[in-house]
Amino acid sequence: MIHGMDPIRFSAEVDARPWAALTHAYGSAADVPDCLRALAGEDDEKAAEALSELYGSILHQGSVYEATAHAVPFLARTAAAGVRAADVLAFLGGIAESGADDGDGDEAAARRAVTAELPLLLASVEAEDSDVRQAAAWAAAMTGAADEAYGALRDRFAVETDPQVRAELLGGLVHLDPARAAVLATAATGPGEPAEVRVAALTGCVDAGADWGPGHYDAMLALLPADPLVTGRVDLDRSEPLQYVVSSLLLRNTPADREGAYALLAAALRTGRPEVLAEAAWASESAVQISRSARERLAGPLCDAVLRDPEITEAVLPLLRLLGGHAAQAGSVLAEMAARDDDRADQALAALVDVDPVLAVPLLARDLARRPRALDAACGGAFGTPRVPCDADLLAAVRARLAEPGALGGQEPYRFAALLESWGSGASSALPDVLAALGKFPQQMTRALAAVCAPEDRAEAGEALRREARSERREGRLGAARALHQLTGDTEPLLTVLAERLEDGDPHGRREAASLAAGLGPRAAVLLPALSAAVSDPAADRTTPELDADIAVAEALWRIAGRAEEAVDLLRGPLSGAGPSWMRWTVSRAARVAAQLGDAGRPLTEALLRLLPEPVQTPVAVLALCAVAPETLDGPVTAGLLLDSAEQDADPFTALEALIGLGPAAMTGGHRRRLTELAERDLRVTASRVEGTTASADERFQERAREVLRALREPGEEA
DSSP: OBTTBOHHHHHHHHHTSOGGGSEETTEEOTTHHHHHHHHHSSOHHHHHHHHHHHHHHTEETTEEOHHHHHHHHHHHHHHHTTSSHHHHHHHHHHHHHTSOSSSSSHHHHHHHHHHTTHHHHHHHTTOSSHHHHHHHHHHHHHTTOHHHHHHHHHHHHHHOOOHHHHHHHHHHHHHHOHHHHHHHHHHTTSTTSOHHHHHHHHHHHHHTTOOOOHHHHHHHHHHOSOGGGGTTOSOOTTSSHHHHHHHHHHHHOOHHHHHHHHHHHHHHHTSOOHHHHHHHHHHHHHHHHHBTTHHHHHHHHHHHHHHHOGGGGGGGHHHHHHHGGGGGGGHHHHHHHHTSSSTHHHHHHHHHHHHOHHHHHHHHHHTGGGOHHHHHHHTTTTTSOOOSOOOHHHHHHHHHHHTOGGGOOTTHHHHHHHHHHHHGGGGGGGHHHHHHHHTTOHHHHHHHHHHHOOGGGHHHHHHHHHHHHTSSOHHHHHHHHHHHHHHHOOOHHHHHHHHHHHTSSOHHHHHHHHHHHHHHGGGGGGGHHHHHHTOOOTTSOOOHHHHHHHHHHHHHHHHHHOOHHHHHHHHHHHHSOOOOGGGHHHHHHHHHHHHHHGGGGGGGHHHHHHHTTSTTTHHHHHHHHHHHOGGGOOHHHHHHHHHHHHHTTSSHHHHHHHHHHHOGGGOOHHHHHHHHHHHHOSBOSOOOSSTTOHHHHHHHHHHHHHHHHHHTOOTTOOO
16 A cells, blocks of 8 residues: 555556547657656655656646646545645646636646545645645635635635635635635735735735725735745745735726835835845836836836935846836936946946936946946847947947957847947948958848948948858858848849758748848849749648748749739648647738738638637738728728737737728727727736837837827817
């Protein structure tokens, strides 16, 4: 017997399931039986490894699979036998949390399987071991079975004395029935409860939709720093209470809740306590990503705190960077830090670039080689654009670095090229240095060369690019050929390189070459045979890069020679069905090329119409249909679908573009009110998928939404 279980019977019943025919995150679930046996076995090390493997396979990053529901009964039996019960119950809770209430999919099956074990979970809430009680309370709540579980958890809460278990019970009650638990959570915020329970009560209050008042404000401040109070919780979604409360209040998008959130943050930022400041800074960073007014509202209290105690500056550098120019008052403190000769100087200078670029430039120029973070900030990071002016001292520093190409390291060649390209002819004095660096960094320097070249230097620069485009070094040939075409109009080297890339087996190279060929139009007619030959086998199971390459070929065939029939055939595949989420951009690219075909793309109408109901594809489908078959669109209905897409942050920028395509006649008064709300509300619309860029993306959206509103005004309508 193993922990009171019959291992032979357990193993036999495990083996009776058709695991090899079931699937999990990595394919066949044939490995699950061994994991279940090891988890129930006596070897603790093997059991821990088995649990880790099960988390990775049947509950992979919060997703459940076909095999998950089949594993649940054996996990429940393991827990019921008292074998690693707390860990296994928490695992069952995670499965339930990732499931769904209804439907026929794996998610619904997984939750049903855990809900079927609810008698075990509720019995375990009465266990002697507090860890087991805590895990069981959370797992029972995650089933969502309020009718069966609420009363049992409420009864246990009435007698539970362990603070962590009590906190988990309260969180579970709020999850099961927020309205019923709101009074309970509000009562538990008072000083009569342990701190762990009070913080759970505060997050429970916002989850339950309770009004946030002075009592909540005072309790939250008194509990800071709050993170240590939840380190023992099974519920990981509320592991940063201040951030959770602030974000929840801001997402309610009401004036009163915003005031509550910002009053809380301002008080926390001004405490001067390092551990509180760390939580407040992180919560403030989240606020900037959610609320359009956050930068302005947070700048005052944060700058006050920095000026009062400059030593805290290092702890809030990321937040200062997010606040940008709103935090200019702290520029002098950042400049003093940036002027030092220590490890913090580069980080401080990077923040100063965002807060006050003009003040930062002299410091950046003074010690450019030792300021990689600041240089990165000056160039806008990996996904931005350079933001510093063409200063004589900074240009001299860049030239000095380029003069020693062997000394350049890391991202310097890319960053210098980006700066020079943004400065253009204002940096023409750097041409000799760029030419000198071209041989070592051809891929980076070719675009910079074309940008800084003055008219009188085109012959010299063109000859250098021509040599590079015809060299044996593959790395810089395409960039050199492109720059040469941009600078002189000479297409011969570019056509040669594109022909080579189209014959390449790499679909990424084929896609890039086909796109550049499309940009040349009829001048690329010599590439038509190579383009046709570059199409992937339609009978094969094509990868996303191969489909993307075919879409680029379709565009090239159309723009070079008007070969609509071939283009339509190539676009049918990507447009034929919804497919996985990672296909959305491939479908979008295909729809945009279809839009270029105009009436010649009419055979694609049905495929495009099938995309309309899906919010992530609605905008590109509308753009294409406006060009291909505009009579198929009901203007007001379509405008409503586009606004749905924007409101869901599915593809908001393209939704605005498509609204312009529909024109003013499609916009009702209700549509204009919805678009005005998107443009003027405090809650951000777009959540960029690139960390740290949400605010800037939303600000671009807001500006564009206002432009669209103006463009779609009816004749005679007031601005």
